[in-house]
Amino acid sequence: MNIDKTNDRNIGNSEYIHIAIDDYPTTPMQHFKQVVKRGFGTELFGGLKITFGIMLKALFKRQMHTLKYPQEKLPVSSRYRAVHKILGLLESGENRCIGCGLCEKICIANCIKMDTKIDKNHRKEVSEYSINLGRCIFCGYCAEVCPELAIVHGGRYENVSEQREHFVIKDDLLTPLDKLSTQVEYDGFGAVSPDADDKIEKTPLSY
Amino acid sequence: MDSYMIETVAKVMVVLLVFSALAGFTTYIERKILAFMQRRLGPTHVGPFGVIQILADGIKLFTKEDFVPANAVRPIFMIAPVITAATAFIAMTAVPFFPQFEVMGYTVRPIIADINVGLLFVLGAMATGLYGPLLGGMAQANKWGLLGGARTAIQLLSYEVVTGLSILAPIMLVGSLSLIDINDYQSGGFFSWLIWTQPVAFFLFLIAAYAETNRTPFDLLEHEAEVISGYATEYSGMRWGMFFIGEYANLFTVSFLTALIFLGGYNDWAFIPGWVAILLKVGFLIFLFLWTRASWPHIRPDQLMWFCWKVLMPLAIVNILITGFVMMLI
Numbered sequence: 258m259n260i261d262k263t264n265d266r267n268i269g270n271s272e273y274i275h276i277a278i279d280d281y282p283t284t285p286m287q288h289f290k291q292v293v294k295r296g297f298g299t300e301l302f303g304g305l306k307i308t309f310g311i312m313l314k315a316l317f318k319r320q321m322h323t324l325k326y327p328q329e330k331l332p333v334s335s336r337y338r339a340v341h342k343i344l345g346l347l348e349s350g351e352n353r354c355i356g357c358g359l360c361e362k363i364c365i366a367n368c369i370k371m372d373t374k375i376d377k378n379h380r381k382e383v384s385e386y387s388i389n390l391g392r393c394i395f396c397g398y399c400a401e402v403c404p405e406l407a408i409v410h411g412g413r414y415e416n417v418s419e420q421r422e423h424f425v426i427k428d429d430l431l432t433p434l435d436k437l438s439t440q441v442e443y444d445g446f447g448a449v450s451p452d453a454d455d456k457i458e459k460t461p462l463s464y
Numbered sequence: 465m466d467s468y469m470i471e472t473v474a475k476v477m478v479v480l481l482v483f484s485a486l487a488g489f490t491t492y493i494e495r496k497i498l499a500f501m502q503r504r505l506g507p508t509h510v511g512p513f514g515v516i517q518i519l520a521d522g523i524k525l526f527t528k529e530d531f532v533p534a535n536a537v538r539p540i541f542m543i544a545p546v547i548t549a550a551t552a553f554i555a556m557t558a559v560p561f562f563p564q565f566e567v568m569g570y571t572v573r574p575i576i577a578d579i580n581v582g583l584l585f586v587l588g589a590m591a592t593g594l595y596g597p598l599l600g601g602m603a604q605a606n607k608w609g610l611l612g613g614a615r616t617a618i619q620l621l622s623y624e625v626v627t628g629l630s631i632l633a634p635i636m637l638v639g640s641l642s643l644i645d646i647n648d649y650q651s652g653g654f655f656s657w658l659i660w661t662q663p664v665a666f667f668l669f670l671i672a673a674y675a676e677t678n679r680t681p682f683d684l685l686e687h688e689a690e691v692i693s694g695y696a697t698e699y700s701g702m703r704w705g706m707f708f709i710g711e712y713a714n715l716f717t718v719s720f721l722t723a724l725i726f727l728g729g730y731n732d733w734a735f736i737p738g739w740v741a742i743l744l745k746v747g748f749l750i751f752l753f754l755w756t757r758a759s760w761p762h763i764r765p766d767q768l769m770w771f772c773w774k775v776l777m778p779l780a781i782v783n784i785l786i787t788g789f790v791m792m793l794i
Contacts, residue, residue: 292775296775301759301760304759304760305755305756305759305760307759308501308755308758308759309501309755311500311501311502311503312497312500312501312758314503315499315500315501315503316500320503321503321504321505322503322504323503323504323505325505325508
């Protein structure tokens with residue numbers, strides 16, 4: 258299945274099939290005519306034809322609606338807001354997070370907690386960072402407000418664990434150093450738009 | 465006499481084992497075909513393509529607790545599934561499955577008892593099988609079961625008339641109730657099949673057969689959407705399983721009957737030998753049963769009664785009258 262299909266927001270009623278509902282029969286003669294039409298007409302066999310066609314397509318063209326879930330998964334839209342990820346800088350492997358605390362401030366469920374300190378390079382460093390996923394309502398404000406695109410929403414929707422606390426650890430959310438090369442730039446909710454470069458204008462300094 | 469006894473016992477064992485196994489395997493075929501017709505996969509995990517799913521189901525059914533509800537009439541509740549399963553196999557005794565063949569100079573006739581009222585016996589035994597759902601439904605102290613049992617009664621009364629009357633016209637043509645005679649009557653090739661001289665009787669019998677085996681358009685006894693599971697609501701484990709072995713055995717009996725009476729039976733069909741021909745016909749009829757189950761909706765009990773008494777029965781009688789007049793004139 259193609260991901261473009263899930264990104265298509267243009268859902269109209271163009272594919273609806275409108276069924277003409279005839280008037281219900283009232284007199285015995287109309288009842289009789291309906292029975293004759295349905296019994297000796299082709300309506301019953303039309304149904305047989307449809308199911309047979311579907312069976313042939315299912316058998317030979319593999320047109321199945323079944324998804325063998327743990328082995329196969331539907332593609333998730335890039336705008337989907339599942340468990341957060343904290344991205345790293347590709348070049349240096351440093352945390353993208355600058356510890357500004359905007360996400361903590363904007364979080365309407367109060368589930369983000371962070372602690373910062375000044376590290377040896379006189380840079381602000383995040384020492385503790387946790388998201389309580391039991392409280393998180395996945396509104397996406399944190400990803401939207403983040404100036405560095407450090408905290409984003411990932412596609413991990415299978416929140417299964419023995420303990421809820423397993424999901425609040427920063428190391429789980431943070432891209433590991435050895436996986437940095439596989440880190441995909443986030444293009445979902447709150448991300449920079451693809452034509453952001455064209456939209457940048459010089460800051461007017463003259464006033 | 466001894467050799468006759470041994471032969472009969474051997475045939476009984478073969479029929480019992482083959483059709484018990486086939487009944488199980490048909491559930492797999494049914495689930496697969498229904499799945500494909502609804503764009504699903506059906507059983508896939510147990511064995512290649514889920515073929516031995518039936519084994520897993522069998523283990524589950526056999527090891528389940530044999531449960532009898534508190535207010536149920538215990539002996540009747542326990543014996544009802546046996547009636548269905550037993551009569552389904554008893555009905556098979558008078559059905560000739562294949563043409564006779566020779567094994568090491570010994571002629572085998574693949575029919576357990578060639579009685580001269582074969583057809584009557586088969587239909588009678590199959591109709592007795594409806595006592596299973598009826599008694600089981602009424603004995604289980606459950607309202608859904610009671611409704612299922614009541615529906616069994618009205619269904620039996622409705623379709624049994626049509627079965628008997630529709631089969632009368634072919635019997636008048638053949639002049640015998642023995643299924644072997646009916647089969648031999650159609651030995652003159654494709655155009656001697658009774659479906660060409662008795663098309664109305666064929667359709668009436670087929671419709672009645674759907675009601676007889678309670679397959680989908682007339683699947684009133686255990687219509688999930690209306691009466692939970694009908695007569696089988698309180699049943700579990702192998703007692704429930706016996707109902708369904710009986711149902712699938714009946715499915716095969718009815719398919720064999722239709723093939724024998726209307727579709728030329730086990731006569732050679734062009735270049736196809738007789739035993740392959742009847743297997744093809746039975747296979748197609750079974751597929752037809754599953755096909756309609758995937759395609760057509762259930763009907764209401766009052767619609768079934770209306771349909772059987774006001775449409776099918778007059779048609780059957782008119783068919784008998786016309787057949788009679790034509791036979792008198794020719």
